Amino acid sequence: MTASQIYEVFLKADGKSEFRHVGALGAADNEMALLLARECYCRRAEGEQIWVVRRDDISSADSSETAPNRNKSHRHNDGKLVAEHRRQLREGS
Amino acid sequence: MTLLSIGNDAQEHLLAFADDEHMMGSHLAWWIGIAPFLEEDLSLCSIAQDELGHAIALYELLVDDVDHFALRRQPSEYRSCSFVEMALPQWEDTLVRHWLYDVGEQIRWNAVVDSSVPELSSIAQRALAEESFHRSHSTLLLRRSLSGSEEARQRLVSSMESLLPQSMTMWSPVAGEADALANGVTSLSSSDAETAYSEAVHADLNEWGISLNWAPATAPNNDRVTRVEGFDEFHASLNLVLDLDPDTEW
Numbered sequence: 080m081t082a083s084q085i086y087e088v089f090l091k092a093d094g095k096s097e098f099r100h101v102g103a104l105g106a107a108d109n110e111m112a113l114l115l116a117r118e119c120y121c122r123r124a125e126g127e128q129i130w131v132v133r134r135d136d137i138s139s140a141d142s143s144e145t146a147p148n149r150n151k152s153h154r155h156n157d158g159k160l161v162a163e164h165r166r167q168l169r170e171g172s
Numbered sequence: 173m174t175l176l177s178i179g180n181d182a183q184e185h186l187l188a189f190a191d192d193e194h195m196m197g198s199h200l201a202w203w204i205g206i207a208p209f210l211e212e213d214l215s216l217c218s219i220a221q222d223e224l225g226h227a228i229a230l231y232e233l234l235v236d237d238v239d240h241f242a243l244r245r246q247p248s249e250y251r252s253c254s255f256v257e258m259a260l261p262q263w264e265d266t267l268v269r270h271w272l273y274d275v276g277e278q279i280r281w282n283a284v285v286d287s288s289v290p291e292l293s294s295i296a297q298r299a300l301a302e303e304s305f306h307r308s309h310s311t312l313l314l315r316r317s318l319s320g321s322e323e324a325r326q327r328l329v330s331s332m333e334s335l336l337p338q339s340m341t342m343w344s345p346v347a348g349e350a351d352a353l354a355n356g357v358t359s360l361s362s363s364d365a366e367t368a369y370s371e372a373v374h375a376d377l378n379e380w381g382i383s384l385n386w387a388p389a390t391a392p393n394n395d396r397v398t399r400v401e402g403f404d405e406f407h408a409s410l411n412l413v414l415d416l417d418p419d420t421e422w
Binding site: 104107110111114117 | 209210211212214215218219305308309312313316
């Protein structure tokens with residue numbers, strides 16, 4: 080038997096909502112992972128569709144790659160500066 | 173809602189199925205919190221709830237007070253077969269019984285899906301939708317476990333040799349079977365169901381490369397009236413909370 084692997088589980092609710100991560104589980108293969116995901120995460124019909132992804136197949140970035148993007152307040156624009164700029168242009172001042 | 177329109181004998185036939193579902197669901201639920209790994213803990217108990225749901229649906233066709241009927245009868249009044257009454261504290265035995273029972277259960281539901289009792293037909297349609305997942309669960313898990321270590325395979329095959337004869341008690345003729353067949357309540361006699369069951373089990377065994385010496389059933393308690401050893405303790409455990417205050421309204 081294949082050793083148990085970790086799978087990440089995603090559910091998509093009815094309608095236009097996106098797939099959302101709901102947890103993880105251990106399973107021997109994709110088929111078992113889907114079956115167990117159905118019982119462990121969807122037994123109350125929490126989702127309409129299920130994705131399972133082997134954790135080893137996920138490419139990931141850690142904080143060393145995301146840290147340089149901290150403290151960039153200019154990327155948190157709330158629109159006020161742009162709105163003021165447009166107002167001034169509109170009024171010709 | 174009770175179905176007084178079907179004869180007493182046919183009701184006895186349904187009762188045997190309902191009690192089998194009840195016992196099977198209760199024994200599977202025993203594993204909650206102690207199954208070998210969390211995913212199976214949840215999955216097996218989810219399946220147990222399905223089986224108990226089937227039992228409730230069938231009891232509702234027969235009596236008004238389901239809880240009292242399901243739990244407070246005298247042991248001699250149950251009609252379950254010995255296969256589902258046995259306590260099986262070994263995981264491999266539980267897995268093998270899960271597989272064998274669900275092979276049989278699917279045949280039993282198919283036999284009533286076109287029943288002359290519309291309510292029964294409706295219950296069967298819903299149950300069959302659930303059973304396809306139960307079957308997938310047991311066969312996938314067994315197939316993978318059998319391809320594991322030599323010890324795992326040996327323990328599972330040994331369990332099959334022990335439980336397969338016991339499983340034939342599912343097909344011991346039930347009182348009222350002739351009436352149930354004549355009235356169209358069910359479309360399959362126990363002997364025809366037994367044949368279908370044997371073929372389905374053999375198909376799985378062939379796929380897994382297992383050859384068993386399958387002798388005819390010699391199980392001692394196969395009359396659905398005599399209970400297996402240990403039933404009283406199990407029955408008492410089902411009533412543990414109710415016995416604390418029998419007059420409580422739930």
